[in-house]
Amino acid sequence: MRGTRRLFEGVNAVIQAGQLLRVQGANGAGKTTLLRALCALSCPDRGEVRWNGCTLSSQRDEFHRDLIYIGHAAALKDDLSALENLLSACLLGGQRPATPVLMQALAAAGLRQREHLSARSLSQGQRRRVALARLLLEPAPPLWVLDEPFNALDAVASGWLLGVLTGQLRRGGIVVLTSHQPVAIDPSLSQVTLAL
Amino acid sequence: MRGVFVRDLRLALRRRADTAAALFFFVIVASLFPLGVGPEPALLRTMAPGVVWVAALLASMLSLGRLFADDHQDGTLEQLLLSVCPLPLIVLAKMAAHWLCSGLALTLVAPLLALQFGLPSSSIGVLALSLLIGTPVLSLIGGIGAALTVGVRGAGVLLSLLVLPLCVPVLIFGAGAVDALAAGLSVGAHYSLLGAMLVLSLFAAPIAAAAALRIALE
Numbered sequence: 001m002r003g004t005r006r007l008f009e010g011v012n013a014v015i016q017a018g019q020l021l022r023v024q025g026a027n028g029a030g031k032t033t034l035l036r037a038l039c040a041l042s043c044p045d046r047g048e049v050r051w052n053g054c055t056l057s058s059q060r061d062e063f064h065r066d067l068i069y070i071g072h073a074a075a076l077k078d079d080l081s082a083l084e085n086l087l088s089a090c091l092l093g094g095q096r097p098a099t100p101v102l103m104q105a106l107a108a109a110g111l112r113q114r115e116h117l118s119a120r121s122l123s124q125g126q127r128r129r130v131a132l133a134r135l136l137l138e139p140a141p142p143l144w145v146l147d148e149p150f151n152a153l154d155a156v157a158s159g160w161l162l163g164v165l166t167g168q169l170r171r172g173g174i175v176v177l178t179s180h181q182p183v184a185i186d187p188s189l190s191q192v193t194l195a196l
Numbered sequence: 197m198r199g200v201f202v203r204d205l206r207l208a209l210r211r212r213a214d215t216a217a218a219l220f221f222f223v224i225v226a227s228l229f230p231l232g233v234g235p236e237p238a239l240l241r242t243m244a245p246g247v248v249w250v251a252a253l254l255a256s257m258l259s260l261g262r263l264f265a266d267d268h269q270d271g272t273l274e275q276l277l278l279s280v281c282p283l284p285l286i287v288l289a290k291m292a293a294h295w296l297c298s299g300l301a302l303t304l305v306a307p308l309l310a311l312q313f314g315l316p317s318s319s320i321g322v323l324a325l326s327l328l329i330g331t332p333v334l335s336l337i338g339g340i341g342a343a344l345t346v347g348v349r350g351a352g353v354l355l356s357l358l359v360l361p362l363c364v365p366v367l368i369f370g371a372g373a374v375d376a377l378a379a380g381l382s383v384g385a386h387y388s389l390l391g392a393m394l395v396l397s398l399f400a401a402p403i404a405a406a407a408a409l410r411i412a413l414e
Contacts, residue, residue, distance in 0.1 A: 041274060042414040064280045073271030079210040080203070091199030094280035 008034065008196045011047075017142070017172040018190060020165070022179055025196030031178040032072060034196065035147050038176060039069045051143070065094055068134060069145045074127035078120040082111055082130045085119055089134050097137055109133040110157060124152040135164050144168060146177040197285045200276070204293035207266075214262065215297050222255035222302050226309045237314050244313035245323055245374035249367050251309075252302045252327060253334060257356050259298045260338040263290060264346045264409065273346070277413060284402035287409070291339045291402065299331025315374075322377045326370040329390040333366050336394075336401035343408035366393060 008030045015021050023031045036042045038049055040056040040063065049056050051063050076085045086102050097105075106115045109129040119127060132149065144165075150158050162185060165175050169189045177183070183191060208215045229247045230240055267273035276286050306327050310320045341359035345351040373386035 075271035088203050092279040
């Protein structure tokens with residue numbers, strides 16, 4: 001429920017390792033709400049979310065270790081540089097990467113020469129790249145929940161992100177994302193569409 | 197947890213204007229009273245502890261509003277909720293960083309302000325120590341209020357309405373400590389009560405604020 005409006009009901013899905021779940025729906029259908037419920041940021045009125053067979057509330061810290069959630073907003077602090085923002089995000093996720101590793105991830109995300117610029121001076125697409133750079137760090141958590149990850153990305157960056165998602169799926173990870181178009185990954189990989 | 201603490205300190209240093217604003221407010225408010233009330237020394241000496249304490253309270257309220265609001269606005273608050281570190285510890289780290297930049301700064305400047313009121317040096321010492329123990333309590337209790345009012349319109353005023361009544365005991369015993377010294381009574385009891393409030397809020401406030409944040413972000 002969002003306020004007093006029931007957004008969706010009867011959503012029932014089991015996602016296996018190596019599967020991509022694409023949530024699709026019109027604007028306002030509740031895609032972001034569903035993704036946030038999957039991350040335990042909000043509670044569904046009825047029903048439950050389970051990870052590895054157990055409810056989320058019973059394994060909060062372990063679940064957070066297994067999860068990367070990248071929401072609609074790039075979640076960057078304007079006063080910090082791209083490098084500092086990425087380090088902060090990794091520390092919150094329990095990883096302690098060294099600076100060279102972070103620089104490499106930012107370069108791979110297309111932000112070479114911009115790592116030390118304050119996030120305020122980055123464009124929308126560049127901010128999203130900083131947020132997505134977190135996906136490149138090893139060890140990658142098994143569950144990725146991404147809200148409109150292709151938003152604001154140019155063609156090159158979209159291709160790069162597809163490669164990153166493919167790598168995660170081949171490793172046996174799970175990707176849940178919202179997108180208005182089907183995700184153009186390898187047909188040999190399993191893609192499940194959930195329409196709201 | 198240390199990452200969040202260092203990050204918040206770094207942010208406060210980069211936004212020096214915001215951090216200094218509360219401190220200047222403290223100085224101005226405390227300095228207005230002698231100007232408004234008149235120069236009679238005995239009167240100034242009596243009101244000094246209360247005035248400095250109230251000014252410290254109000255200055256803390258100014259900066260508390262930003263404790264979680266900035267993170268909420270740019271989306272980083274959600275990431276804090278999804279951290280592998282338990283949320284109460286993260287909240288405690290944020291409150292500690294806030295105290296270092298506001299409460300501690302106020303405590304260091306307060307002796308200078310007390311000079312305006314003609315307080316004897318022993319009283320200034322007691323005032324500073326009472327602020328040192330009491331301002332963390334303000335940051336902690338204020339953090340609960342900040343968590344409750346995250347994303348709410350008019351959060352600033354609402355925060356003051358919620359938090360100031362809860363901080364009244366701290367004000368009473370903090371200012372009362374200096375008065376007790378002036379009256380020749382033992383100050384130890386006041387320190388003990390302030391210390392007890394500090395310990396209680398150190399345990400309870402992060403947990404309460406974390407719960408409030410989860411509710412606010414649902």
